[in-house]
Amino acid sequence: xxxVSRTRPRExxxxxxxxxxxxxxxxxxxxxxxxxxxxxxxxxxxxxxxxDELARAAGVNSAKxxxxxxxxxxxxxxxxxxxxxxxxxxxxRQIGLSQDxxxxxxxxxNLGQALAKYAGFxxxxxxxxALVDADPGRVGExxxxxxxxxxxxxxxxxxxxxxAIGVITTPAGAAQDVADRLVTAGVTSILNFAPAVIxxxxxVDVRKVDLSIELQILAxxxxxxxxxxxxxxxxxx
Amino acid sequence: xxxVSRTRPRExxxxxxxxxxxxxxxxxxxxxxxxxxxxxxxxxxxxxxxxDELARAAGVNSAKxxxxxxxxxxxxxxxxxxxxxxxxxxxxRQIGLSQDxxxxxxxxxNLGQALAKYAGFxxxxxxxxALVDADPGRVGExxxxxxxxxxxxxxxxxxxxxxAIGVITTPAGAAQDVADRLVTAGVTSILNFAPAVIxxxxxVDVRKVDLSIELQILAxxxxxxxxxxxxxxxxxx
DNA sequence: TGGGATTTGTTCCCGCGTTCACAAGCTCTT
DNA sequence: AAGAGCTTGTGAACGCGGGAACAAATCCCA
Numbered sequence: 001x002x003x004v005s006r007t008r009p010r011e012x013x014x015x016x017x018x019x020x021x022x023x024x025x026x027x028x029x030x031x032x033x034x035x036x037x038x039x040x041x042x043x044x045x046x047x048x049x050x051x052d053e054l055a056r057a058a059g060v061n062s063a064k065x066x067x068x069x070x071x072x073x074x075x076x077x078x079x080x081x082x083x084x085x086x087x088x089x090x091x092x093r094q095i096g097l098s099q100d101x102x103x104x105x106x107x108x109x110n111l112g113q114a115l116a117k118y119a120g121f122x123x124x125x126x127x128x129x130a131l132v133d134a135d136p137g138r139v140g141e142x143x144x145x146x147x148x149x150x151x152x153x154x155x156x157x158x159x160x161x162x163x164a165i166g167v168i169t170t171p172a173g174a175a176q177d178v179a180d181r182l183v184t185a186g187v188t189s190i191l192n193f194a195p196a197v198i199x200x201x202x203x204v205d206v207r208k209v210d211l212s213i214e215l216q217i218l219a220x221x222x223x224x225x226x227x228x229x230x231x232x233x234x235x236x237x
Numbered sequence: 238x239x240x241v242s243r244t245r246p247r248e249x250x251x252x253x254x255x256x257x258x259x260x261x262x263x264x265x266x267x268x269x270x271x272x273x274x275x276x277x278x279x280x281x282x283x284x285x286x287x288x289d290e291l292a293r294a295a296g297v298n299s300a301k302x303x304x305x306x307x308x309x310x311x312x313x314x315x316x317x318x319x320x321x322x323x324x325x326x327x328x329x330r331q332i333g334l335s336q337d338x339x340x341x342x343x344x345x346x347n348l349g350q351a352l353a354k355y356a357g358f359x360x361x362x363x364x365x366x367a368l369v370d371a372d373p374g375r376v377g378e379x380x381x382x383x384x385x386x387x388x389x390x391x392x393x394x395x396x397x398x399x400x401a402i403g404v405i406t407t408p409a410g411a412a413q414d415v416a417d418r419l420v421t422a423g424v425t426s427i428l429n430f431a432p433a434v435i436x437x438x439x440x441v442d443v444r445k446v447d448l449s450i451e452l453q454i455l456a457x458x459x460x461x462x463x464x465x466x467x468x469x470x471x472x473x474x
Numbered sequence: 475t476g477g478g479a480t481t482t483g484t485t486c487c488c489g490c491g492t493t494c495a496c497a498a499g500c501t502c503t504t
Numbered sequence: 505a506a507g508a509g510c511t512t513g514t515g516a517a518c519g520c521g522g523g524a525a526c527a528a529a530t531c532c533c534a
Contacts, residue, residue, distance in 0.1 A: 026491060032453040036432060050511065059434035063493055070513055078512040079500040095453055096460030103452070110351035115448065117347045120432060124449045125456065164459050165452065188462060189455040195273065195357060197296035205458045207451050211352065212361045214444050215340070215402065216269040216332055218426035219362065221442045222401050223333030225425060263521060287481065300523055307483055315482040316530040 027068045031091055033058045034065070038088035050081035097125040102161045104187075106178050107170030108133040108141075108148055111193055115167060116144050129161040134174065154178075158185035165189045172196035179206075264305045268328055270295045271302070275325035287318035334362040339398045341424075343415050344407030345370040345378075345385055348430055352404060353381050366398040371411065391415075395422035402426045409433035416443075 037057035041049055051069075055062035069075060069082070075090055076082045092098060103126050105112050115121070116131055131143060134151045141148045149157060157163070166182040168175050168190060175194035182190060189205045192198055195213075200206055274294035278286055288306075292299035306312060306319070312327055313319045329335060340363050342349050352358070353368055368380060371388045378385045386394060394400070403419040405412050405427060412431035419427060426442045429435055432450075437443055 024491070028454055028457055029450070031457075032447075032450040033434070035453075037434075051513095052511090057434070059436065061493070063495090064491090066512065067492085067514080074513070076512050077500065078498070079502095079510050081511065094457075096456040097453065101452070101456050101459070110354045114347035114351035118448070120449050121452065124453065126449075126452050165455050189459050191451050191455060197270070197274075197294070199296065203462070205455055207455060209446060209448070209451060210269075211355065211446070212357050212363075213266070213269040214428050214446060215338070215358065215363050216272075216334065216361065217265055218402050218428060218442055218444060219333040219338050220265055220268070220331075222338070222426050225440070261521070289481085298523065300525090301521090303482065304484080304522085311483070313482055314530065315528070316480050316532090318481070 023071045027071055028095075030058070030060065030064075030068055031095055033060075034068070035088060035091045035095065035097075038084055038091065041084050042088055046084050048081045049084050051076070054082065092125075099125070101126050101165055102129040102163045103127065103165045103167060104130040104132060104154075104157060104161070104163045104182075105167045105169060106132045106151075106154065106182070107168060107174070107194075108138060108143065109169060109171075112167075112169035113143065115169065116146070126165075129163065130157040132157065134170070151178075154181055155185040158182065158187055163187060165191070167191045167193070168198075169193045260308045264308055265332075267295070267297065267301075267305055268332055270297075271305070272325060272328045272332065272334075275321055275328065278321050279325055283321050285318045286321050288313070291319065329362075336362070338363050338402055339366040339400045340364065340402045340404060341367040341369060341391075341394060341398070341400045341419075342404045342406060343369045343388075343391065343419070344405060344411070344431070345375060345380065346406060346408075349404075349406035350380065352406065353383070363402075366400065367394040369394065371407070388415075391418055392422040395419065395424055400424060402428065404428045404430070405435075406430045 034054065037054060038049075041054075041057065049057075051066045052062045055065040058065065066076075069087070072090060072094055075087050103121070105116055105128060108116065108131050112131070112133075116128055121128065128144070128146065131146050131148045132151055132154050133139060133148050136150065139148050139150045158166075163185075164187060166187040166189070168178050168182075170178055172195045175192060175196040176198050179190055179192070179198040179200055183200055183204055188203065190198070190200065190207070192206055192208045193210075195210055198206060271291065274291060275286075278291075278294065286294075288303045289299045292302040295302065303313075306324070309327060309331055312324050340358070342353055342365060345353065345368050349368070349370075353365055358365065365381070365383065368383050368385045369388055369391050370376060370385050373387065375385050376387045395403075400422075401424060403415075403424040403426070405415050405419075407415055409432045412429060412433040413435050416427055416429070416435040416437055420437055420441055425440065427435070427437065427444070429443055429445045430447075432447055434445075435443060
């Protein structure tokens with residue numbers, strides 16, 4: 001009975017991409033935070049930082065930070081810490097920020113406009129190459145050196161600019177249709193701000209940001225605080 | 238060994254708060270999604286729905302949905318399903334949406350404006366009662382029947398409107414200071430859109446929404462897709 | 475009234491992520 | 505040159521959440 005790759009999730013025979021193979025999702029979600037902290041330290045002239053310092057800057061546990069970084073490789077020096085500039089470069093590279101990502105925004109309402117004007121995207125490796133809206137009254141309007149395009153041109157714009165990432169800021173009702181069209185046109189990653197559940201084929205990544213839900217989660221905790229207060233008072237009586 | 242149908246792990250002596258004691262965070266985060274699905278079904282005239290139907294509408298597994306709902310209590314009927322309107326009311330109540338939550342927005346830039354204009358908040362139990370900005374040039378400007386107030390009035394506004402939830406949409410540099418002042422003024426829940434890690438005392442909840450980070454996570458997966466494509470081609474050769 | 479069909483509520487198990495704790499390894503001083 | 509003092513990288517333990525599977529409970533129909 002040979003121990004073929006069955007019951008063996010990871011093969012130690014991999015040449016290099018071994019590190020990139022299985023970075024946990026939870027770690028991926030934190031890498032951008034580390035990146036931001038490193039950039040901040042870098043700008044301040046810091047050359048070296050320990051895991052403890054980095055962890056404090058990023059708002060996490062130092063053990064977690066070390067384990068996260070260990071998935072990328074061994075970029076620290078024992079007894080010293082991490083070279084800030086080097087680590088920053090490595091994280092940026094492995095996240096995929098050494099290149100510029102063209103992005104299309106569909107739905108130029110309040111939120112779509114705000115995103116289009118937000119300078120933080122450009123400085124972090126994302127370039128908004130097209131704004132699309134279904135409202136004919138808004139088509140043609142200029143915004144941040146871009147002219148709003150009609151929904152009909154969506155597919156052409158995606159292909160023309162080789163867009164891989166689409167942002168949906170439409171009303172809920174239009175979200176699924178827009179998502180379908182984005183996927184058909186070749187987009188394989190979607191950031192969905194519409195308050196709707198959208199389904200996509202395998203191989204397409206969707207991340208959802210729902211502002212109302214965030215507030216509702218806070219409201220739940222607020223209510224619990226009030227309830228706790230009440231029972232505490234009751235108990236002390 | 239009698240198969241007594243009891244073996245009850247829960248004490249039936251508790252009045253009500255037993256259920257509310259330990260709802261997992263992951264479940265809390267999904268309840269608003271269920272709520273939205275239920276509202277949608279309700280508007281469509283649906284009276285009863287099975288866990289399978291609800292789960293599909295919410296984009297989750299039916300077992301997960303049943304378990305989530307079981308934390309709230311037994312609101313379903315075996316062999317039938319859930320009463321849509323009743324379940325909707327119960328979730329709304331337990332989340333804390335039977336009351337209106339006053340909210341203050343600090344930082345009326347692109348995003349702050351978009352949030353102020355967003356109608357979805359009001360319809361979901363949140364009322365924006367104040368807009369605050371540090372820029373004297375913007376103070377006084379009217380937005381959605383609210384006049385932008387100077388940062389100096391923050392504390393007074395929080396107290397006046399009994400604000401428990403604050404939204405930070407300032408630049409990163411101002412976020413920690415604003416958070417400190419919000420907390421001092423009595424705010425115990427913060428929704429932070431600023432690309433900065435903010436620290437708050439125990440008992441204060443912070444949720445962070447970082448748009449750049451969401452895109453960066455997508456970028457990582459995009460890059461991996463490209464890499465996979467390359468290695469697949471290589472392997473097939 | 476009883477049996478079958480249906481659907482919930484729950485238990486059990488598994489895998490992921492977090493945290494602790496420590497060995498390995500580097501630097502600096504004496 | 506050797507040891508003291510740090511700091512990283514990681515093995516192991518633990519707790520939480522997800523999913524399958526099943527028993528309990530309700531409805532429907534003959």
